[in-house]
Amino acid sequence: MASGYLLLVADLIGVAVFAASGASAGVAKRLDLFGVAFVGFAAALGGGILRDLTIGAVPPLAFADWRYATTAVLASVAVFWLHPRLNRVRRAVLLLDAAGLGLFTATGTLKALHAGVPAVGACLLGMLTAIGGGLTRDLLTGEIPVVLQRDFYAIVALGGAILITVLDRLGVTGLVPLVTAAGLMTGVRLLALYRRWSAPVAVP
Amino acid sequence: MASGYLLLVADLIGVAVFAASGASAGVAKRLDLFGVAFVGFAAALGGGILRDLTIGAVPPLAFADWRYATTAVLASVAVFWLHPRLNRVRRAVLLLDAAGLGLFTATGTLKALHAGVPAVGACLLGMLTAIGGGLTRDLLTGEIPVVLQRDFYAIVALGGAILITVLDRLGVTGLVPLVTAAGLMTGVRLLALYRRWSAPVAVP
């Protein structure tokens, strides 16, 4: 009960942070208030919608539970009004985004496994839950998705999804390993930011 | 029986108009005949396909009822051949597009409600039914979706979807309130065009 409530709060924090990233991109592209809220919604919930459609969980959580859409829209509207002040909290946003990455990957992978998706597919879906929102945000604002170009982001999610799948197959379940794995991903992501890790690019 | 037939005819008129908007965008981007028909199909039926996938109605109506795809393709091919003459009927197209907005929102919201989607999700899905096609059209032709940038379009759909959900929850069902709500949206949309209403854009 209490752990379910904690997970929901953590999930909604992830939604708010991802929505803020989407809304910031929308403001930068001079979208109107509706456009900013829409891109925020898509950035926060696009990955989860894709995951839910893929595992046959309809309607997706984003449409079935009003708290998700409401959180995403409120966070987006806040960015719309407050964005000039957001630069001051840029470090906090990066920290929360890393936390969202860990959490969305962890819950996405577990949902896929529990829906009966085999291990490889579940790892891919866990990663897609985390990066799908950012992909959608970039496509809606006319950019080649940044997650495909540089940065050590999706690889952290994929590694974390594999870890969670292995733990689940070994019978290690419950809140503690979930939070540990999410925390580990968050830590690696922050380390990657700090050390400026990046994946290789092909020689021309 | 007769009302079902009327609704189908109205729905197909909406499909034809939205297909024409997609086909026009395709012609402007110098796509070939297939591309024009494809973008027309996506503009007319993309929103409904998204809605049907989200509520688990598979295969979506666009693939289950041949009259939808056929109408979309015929309208697109007509635009391909006749587009130089379309400027003359531009006012008629805007009027029909406003009617399509009202009708697609109304039927989309009701379908979501009847599929058991909660109120907030049903409003979002009703709006997505109306704007999803235009979004797809713009993404396929390499544009940032116009519905996100300016114009008083999605907000009309969202307001109409809320109205329909409230009516449905109050037990007001049937063809008359549906058509009234669709007509109201069409009217507000035309007023917004005439008065050049627009949503706010964030200060830089």
Next chain:
Amino acid sequence: MASGYLLLVADLIGVAVFAASGASAGVAKRLDLFGVAFVGFAAALGGGILRDLTIGAVPPLAFADWRYATTAVLASVAVFWLHPRLNRVRRAVLLLDAAGLGLFTATGTLKALHAGVPAVGACLLGMLTAIGGGLTRDLLTGEIPVVLQRDFYAIVALGGAILITVLDRLGVTGLVPLVTAAGLMTGVRLLALYRRWSAPVAVP
């Protein structure tokens, strides 16, 4: 048994070829190793995922059978390392791509028919299975989909899908007509390449 195995091998060859086309586009856009693999995965499996979601086959084959994702990723990584040498095998790639077109259309159309999709919808879904991956590849790399602009590609798929649907409705089933239809599409596609056929573009 043996024919099922043959079909799987043929399907995986199609996946590898389409993944290679996606990965090449990713390398050309200077994506990192993850981005190249992701676009390769999307190009190889995006069409099939779209088809499976549309007919309600969840989770889609791309997530349910690890051999599909593994093949796509291995082919993409191979292109990442070997791409400077790919120009030398360009003719082989075009041949294999034409074979993939025929095969993906054939299997996609049949899957839709067997899932109970009516004839017109099944033809559209068969075509989408073949062109959906390329569409996704182009959207992810910021291009207007090439299949919409020129080239005699989607029309071959659509014609083949109609042929397969007619054969199926006439009771002609089994591996031989399937392979014949796929071979016919491959041949027409190669002829279209050789003769530089193209669909008409609207007069400005």
